[in-house]
Amino acid sequence: MLWEWECRLTDLESLENLVAAMRKLPGIGPKGARRIAYYLLRKDEEYLAELGALFTDLRKGLYTCSECGNVSEHNPCSICSDPLRDREIICIVDDIESISTFEDAGVYNGLYHILGGSDSPLSGQELTEENIDFLLEHINSVNAEEVIIATNPKVEGDMTYYALLDVLGRSGVKKVTRIAYGLPFGGHIALADRMTLHEALEARREVL
Ligand SMILES: [Zn+2]
Structure with missing residues (x-):
């Protein structure tokens, strides 16, 4: 039953705090958070220290690209500074995870x-x-010919999308397209496989 995972099950404060913190992570439900916490409780301190350091160091030495907002070890990021990329097209995404999915x-x-x-x-x-x-x-600095909207599919009436269309309409960019989705509304680009993404890009349609 759901309720039993919603409340504190032990008097171990450190464990309960960890469960509460992990429940805020994407894809981890109350049951999963508790399983991981018990798993970690059985590990020795050295292992836990190494794991903790991975979290602490995650953002060290990283920059937010001043051109595109990507996270990279360099600024501009490796994509913005790659001379072999087509600099006439900009694909607007919601997050780094989407970039990683397209790149993969x-x-x-x-x-x-x-x-x-x-x-x-x-x-x-x-x-x-x-x-x-x-x-x-960004659009003006590279003089983009086309802007592709590839934000995650949301419910109809998505205000961000229409606000974006309005902004792009006034930007002077020549072509604005939106990728076609093989994903259900509410899904994430990261859930799309290679073929779905390829088809979504190929079938993108002009929206302005
Ligand atoms: Zn960049």
Whole structure:
């Protein structure tokens, strides 16, 4: 029953705190969080220290690309500074995970732009003036011929999408397209396989 995973099951404060923290992570439910916590409880301190260091060091030595918002060991990131990329196309995505999925699939050779910047992924939030300025600066700096909207599929009436269309309409960019989705609304680009992404890109349609 759900309720028994919702409440504290032990008087071990450190374990319960860990369960509570992990439950906030994507893809980990209450039962999974508790299983991981018990698993870690059986491990020795050296292992736990090594694991903790991986978390602590995760962002060390990383930069947010000042051109596209990607996270990289260099600024500009390896994609923005790659002379072999097609610099006339910018693909707007929600987050770094989407970039990673496109790159793994090897189906796209243009530039990217993370809409909300890497520190504030736009999960259902409104576009801010800062987001808009950052995007327009990028489009203008490379003189983009085409902007592809590849934000995650959301329910109809997605305000971010329409706000984005409005901004792009006033930007002077020649062509604005949106990828076709083989994903259900509410899904994430990261869930798409290579063929689905390839077809979604190939079948992109002009929206402006
Ligand atoms: Zn970049």
